[in-house]
Amino acid sequence: MLTIRPATIADAALIKTLITELAEYESEPDQVRITAVDIARDGFGAEPQFRVLVAEWSSEPVGFVLFFHYYSTWRGAGLYLEDLFVRPEFRRRGIGTSLLAGVARAAEGENRTFVRWTVLDWNACAVGMYRALGADFLDEWRTVLLAGEGLKKLVARDG
Amino acid sequence: MLTIRPATIADAALIKTLITELAEYESEPDQVRITAVDIARDGFGAEPQFRVLVAEWSSEPVGFVLFFHYYSTWRGAGLYLEDLFVRPEFRRRGIGTSLLAGVARAAEGENRTFVRWTVLDWNACAVGMYRALGADFLDEWRTVLLAGEGLKKLVARDG
Numbered sequence: 001m002l003t004i005r006p007a008t009i010a011d012a013a014l015i016k017t018l019i020t021e022l023a024e025y026e027s028e029p030d031q032v033r034i035t036a037v038d039i040a041r042d043g044f045g046a047e048p049q050f051r052v053l054v055a056e057w058s059s060e061p062v063g064f065v066l067f068f069h070y071y072s073t074w075r076g077a078g079l080y081l082e083d084l085f086v087r088p089e090f091r092r093r094g095i096g097t098s099l100l101a102g103v104a105r106a107a108e109g110e111n112r113t114f115v116r117w118t119v120l121d122w123n124a125c126a127v128g129m130y131r132a133l134g135a136d137f138l139d140e141w142r143t144v145l146l147a148g149e150g151l152k153k154l155v156a157r158d159g
Numbered sequence: 160m161l162t163i164r165p166a167t168i169a170d171a172a173l174i175k176t177l178i179t180e181l182a183e184y185e186s187e188p189d190q191v192r193i194t195a196v197d198i199a200r201d202g203f204g205a206e207p208q209f210r211v212l213v214a215e216w217s218s219e220p221v222g223f224v225l226f227f228h229y230y231s232t233w234r235g236a237g238l239y240l241e242d243l244f245v246r247p248e249f250r251r252r253g254i255g256t257s258l259l260a261g262v263a264r265a266a267e268g269e270n271r272t273f274v275r276w277t278v279l280d281w282n283a284c285a286v287g288m289y290r291a292l293g294a295d296f297l298d299e300w301r302t303v304l305l306a307g308e309g310l311k312k313l314v315a316r317d318g
Contacts, residue, residue, distance in 0.1 A: 019232045031233040038235055050230045071209045071227055073178045073242045074190040075306070076197055080239075083232045097316070104305070104313040114306035121301050134309025138302040142280050146263070147234070147273035150293025154263040157256070 002095060004102045007052035007064070009044035012036045015052055018064045022085040026120060053102045055086065055095050062090040065099040067106070070116055079107045081117035096129060118143060161254060163261045166211035166223070168203035171195045174211055177223045181244040185279060212261045214245065214254050221249040224258040226265070229275055238266045240276035243285075255288060277302060 007015060016036040023032045034042075042049045043066075055063040063086035070080035081103055086095045100115075107115055119126050131137075146154070166174060175195040182191045193201075201208045202225075214222040222245035229239035240262055245254045262274055278285050290296075305313070 023233065028233075033233060034231075034235045042230065042236060049228060049236060066230075066232060068228070068230055069208060070239070071201065071225075071241060072193075073225060074182065074187075074192060076193045077201060077208060078306075080229070082230060097313075100305075101313050101316045104310050107310065108314045113310075114304055115310065116302065116304050118297075118300040118302050120299050122299070127301070130303050130305070133305060133313055134307075135303045135305040138277075138304055140279050140281070141277040141302050142286070143275065143277050143297040143300050143302065144289050144294045145273055145275050145297055146259075146289070146292060146294040147237075148293075151263050151266065151272070151274065154256075154260050154292055155267045157260045 001058055002093070002098060003056045003059075004053050004098055005056065007043070007054050009040050011052065011054055011061075012040040012044070014054070014061055015039050015043075015064060015066070018061070018085055018087075019066075019083060021087065022083060025085070025088075050082065051106070053099055055099055057090055057093075057095070062087050063095050063099060065103055067103050067115075069112075072114070072116075075114055077110070077112045078114040078116055079103060079112050081115055084117070091125075096126075097133070100133070160217055161252070161257060162215045162218075163212050163257055164215065166202070166213050168199050170211065170213055171199040171203070173213070173220055174198050174202075174223060174225070177220070177244055177246075178225075178242060180246065181242060184244070184247075209241065210265070212258055214258055216249055216252075216254070221246050222254050222258060224262055226262050226274075228271075231273070231275075234273055236269070236271045237273040237275055238262060238271050240274055243276070250284075255285075256292070259292070 013036045050068040052066045066083040067081045070078045172195045209227040211225045225242040226240045229237045
């Protein structure tokens with residue numbers, strides 16, 4: 001019933017839809033600024049910046065995972081998982097774990113020794129799933145983001 | 160007095176030394192598994208997986224920043240800063256901010272709209288510096304890492 005397959009450029013609109021559904025689940029639907037055109041160009045153009053696996057249940061798309069290269073100065077080459085999503089009505093069937101297993105196999109095939117990602121602290125379901133897989137939670141580390149005016153000011157600083 | 164310059168393959172041993180000094184500062188000196196050979200191959204080979212800027216004070220190397228591409232499904236293309244370090248005796252001279260400004264300029268030059276990184280929660284000095292620059296702290300997000308046996312089991316799961 002379940003198939004995990006690499007996405008193609010024909011999936012750009014589907015990926016945009018799934019990204020938006022995930023943002024809605026995270027109560028942040030207005031945060032999605034990228035378009036299907038961005039996804040087609042950035043994921044499936046001359047210099048792909050990410051890869052996507054799509055999960056299908058009886059040929060119906062039900063989830064996705066989006067990931068790219070990461071480099072740790074402690075561990076060397078790894079993968080970073082930016083998004084993992086399964087549509088609510090298809091949860092509790094192991095689809096999320098199968099998508100993660102696809103990423104784990106990509107890591108193994110490229111001699112990348114770890115997969116890193118983030119999870120919302122209130123998402124107990126996901127936290128429990130990751131813990132069951134043997135993942136570590138690096139709770140000493142805070143995530144920092146610099147964008148917009150702050151980034152512009154910094155660019156101008158040493159001009 | 161201060162120069163920020165892109166690293167070359169000749170800096171691989173220096174970068175390894177600075178990475179180790181940073182891990183010592185973070186009380187995790189045994190976590191550094193990568194070698195100068197790994198750094199030369201992964202950073203300065205056919206397919207560079209990261210870039211490094213070196214800070215020099217009167218031609219003496221005093222710090223570095225290591226970064227690579229990141230892709231956000233909300234914001235599109237950005238940069239991820241994996242390591243930022245200034246030797247203790249050269250702190251409080253704005254060197255860290257100048258290294259960050261170098262990364263901000265790299266982002267601007269490539270139409271990348273944000274820089275993302277993590278900071279140890281007890282590093283009040285760094286947290287204060289990032290806050291002063293206008294950075295956001297994404298404290299709802301927990302960092303997760305899957306490696307070693309957990310990753311191997313997942314690879315075997317759907318085999």
